[in-house]
Amino acid sequence: MALEETSQPIELLLSVSRAGSQTLGAQIENQLRRAIRDGTLRRRAWVPSTRDLARQIGVSRRVVVDAYAQLAAEGYLSVRQGARPRVSEAAAAAGQGRAVVASAAPPPPRFDFRPSVPDVSTFPRAAWLRSLREALATITDADLGYGDPRGVEALRSALADYLGRVRGVVTDPEQIVVTNGYTQGLGLVCRALAAAGAKRIALDDPSNPEDGLVAVRAGLQPVLIGVDEDGTRVDELERADPDAVVLTPAHQHPTGVVLTGERRTALLAWLREHDAIAIEDDYDAEYRYDRAAIGALQGLDPDRVIYAGSTSKTLAPALRLGWLVVPPSLLQAVIHEKVFADRGTASIEQHAFADFLARGQLDRHLRRMRARYRGRRDALVGALTEALPKAAVRGVAAGLHVTVELPDSYNEQAIKEEARDRRVELETMSDYRLEPRDRSPTLILGYAQMSEPAIRAGVHELAKAVRAARVRV
Numbered sequence: 001m002a003l004e005e006t007s008q009p010i011e012l013l014l015s016v017s018r019a020g021s022q023t024l025g026a027q028i029e030n031q032l033r034r035a036i037r038d039g040t041l042r043r044r045a046w047v048p049s050t051r052d053l054a055r056q057i058g059v060s061r062r063v064v065v066d067a068y069a070q071l072a073a074e075g076y077l078s079v080r081q082g083a084r085p086r087v088s089e090a091a092a093a094a095g096q097g098r099a100v101v102a103s104a105a106p107p108p109p110r111f112d113f114r115p116s117v118p119d120v121s122t123f124p125r126a127a128w129l130r131s132l133r134e135a136l137a138t139i140t141d142a143d144l145g146y147g148d149p150r151g152v153e154a155l156r157s158a159l160a161d162y163l164g165r166v167r168g169v170v171t172d173p174e175q176i177v178v179t180n181g182y183t184q185g186l187g188l189v190c191r192a193l194a195a196a197g198a199k200r201i202a203l204d205d206p207s208n209p210e211d212g213l214v215a216v217r218a219g220l221q222p223v224l225i226g227v228d229e230d231g232t233r234v235d236e237l238e239r240a241d242p243d244a245v246v247l248t249p250a251h252q253h254p255t256g257v258v259l260t261g262e263r264r265t266a267l268l269a270w271l272r273e274h275d276a277i278a279i280e281d282d283y284d285a286e287y288r289y290d291r292a293a294i295g296a297l298q299g300l301d302p303d304r305v306i307y308a309g310s311t312s313k314t315l316a317p318a319l320r321l322g323w324l325v326v327p328p329s330l331l332q333a334v335i336h337e338k339v340f341a342d343r344g345t346a347s348i349e350q351h352a353f354a355d356f357l358a359r360g361q362l363d364r365h366l367r368r369m370r371a372r373y374r375g376r377r378d379a380l381v382g383a384l385t386e387a388l389p390k391a392a393v394r395g396v397a398a399g400l401h402v403t404v405e406l407p408d409s410y411n412e413q414a415i416k417e418e419a420r421d422r423r424v425e426l427e428t429m430s431d432y433r434l435e436p437r438d439r440s441p442t443l444i445l446g447y448a449q450m451s452e453p454a455i456r457a458g459v460h461e462l463a464k465a466v467r468a469a470r471v472r473v
């Protein structure tokens with residue numbers, strides 16, 4: 001659509017000086033040329049009309065008309081009678097390395113087994129939109145101010161109900177801090193702990209490497225604790241002597257094992273004895289397929305366990321919504337960190353999420369997704385049993401991924417490369433091992449985002465990659 005030259009004024013950061021030796025027109029030309037070349041002005045970006053720019057920088061319109069004509073002749077601008085001038089396509093493509101980088105991206109995988117993202121194609125858009133509309137229709141002008149840095153009261157209250165009902169979390173809305181996802185929550189807690197004098201934080205090995213980086217940035221030293229078939233090796237805490245422990249008790253990430261009852265008891269006893277804190281990352285506990293869900297660790301000792309959750313696995317990572325349930329002893333310190341991080345999470349979305357929870361939409365979505373994911377898990381386990389009979393498939397009872405342990409004659413990296421050549425993407429245990437440990441080669445396969453037929457076809461391709469990799473080593 002050709003916009004009229006005069007339709008809407010556009011601002012442009014450009015200034016001219018009458019003191020220098022360059023003419024006004026040359027100054028306009030040089031600044032625009034440079035901005036287009038270095039990508040500050042992107043291709044097809046609108047620039048002000050000659051009349052607007054002349055007015056903005058206080059020069060005669062003729063000067064701007066001549067400068068634009070020169071830039072158009074050089075191919076930088078596209079100037080047509082009656083249409084708003086803009087940066088030309090050709091100039092930007094020639095001058096901007098970024099356009100070249102973007103076009104060199106590899107083709108998307110045919111089969112994407114990487115874990116971590118749920119099936120976002122089923123995001124309940126209509127229900128979310130309804131809650132968002134409801135939020136905008138009902139919030140007051142005062143709600144559009146800064147508000148409580150812990151988050152919107154209606155959401156904290158709905159979360160306290162939901163977490164108590166579904167996860168056995170013991171909390172009051174006052175103790176909940178809404179975050180921009182788990183990762184931010186972990187950072188806030190680490191900084192609050194460091195400010196209170198904590199030095200060392202225990203992390204599972206294997207676990208998400210980002211958690212260690214978050215802790216280091218907050219000034220804490222990560223110490224690594226092993227994981228076996230009963231979950232985190234609580235007996236190693238004595239040697240590591242941390243002030244805090246991060247763990248995923250419901251479904252260890254990425255091995256998929258559940259922290260046993262004995263380990264839970266031993267962990268809580270250790271925390272009490274050493275006046276230490278646990279951070280419970282309850283990232284995907286809503287997905288349990290064969291048995292009832294195990295309650296949150298936090299419910300057993302709300303004064304020693306900080307509970308952390310997020311919508312990234314249940315709804316979509318794009319929401320960037322999470323929560324912390326913080327014991328009273330650390331609450332003020334965590335709120336303080338939240339204020340300095342961002343003064344609070346975006347509150348219109350919080351109102352929408354509160355409405356979404358209150359309408360039972362999260363429960364409804366999870367019921368639907370659990371059935372769908374169970375089908376995908378069964379398809380994956382069935383296909384793996386057939387195509388890779390020597391593999392041990394573990395971590396199948398919960399979550400959105402399984403682990404596939406192979407005999408020692410296989411090599412994780414070689415399999416990954418062979419798979420990538422076939423446009424199959426996956427992760428391996430090495431992606432999560434924080435210290436090199438001699439362990440059996442293990443693949444990590446997420447099944448959330450693929451249909452059952454795609455899973456079966458993907459496993460077929462993956463088995464070819466596994467066989468080819470064996471020949472290579």
Ligand SMILES: Cc1ncc(COP(=O)(O)O)c(C=O)c1O
Pocket residue numbers: 116117180181182183184208248253281283309310311312313317321322
């Ligand atoms: C172990 C674990 N915890 C938490 C999260 C969620 O993080 P966030 O809420 O920052 O998206 C993820 C996401 O992949 C995860 O793998």
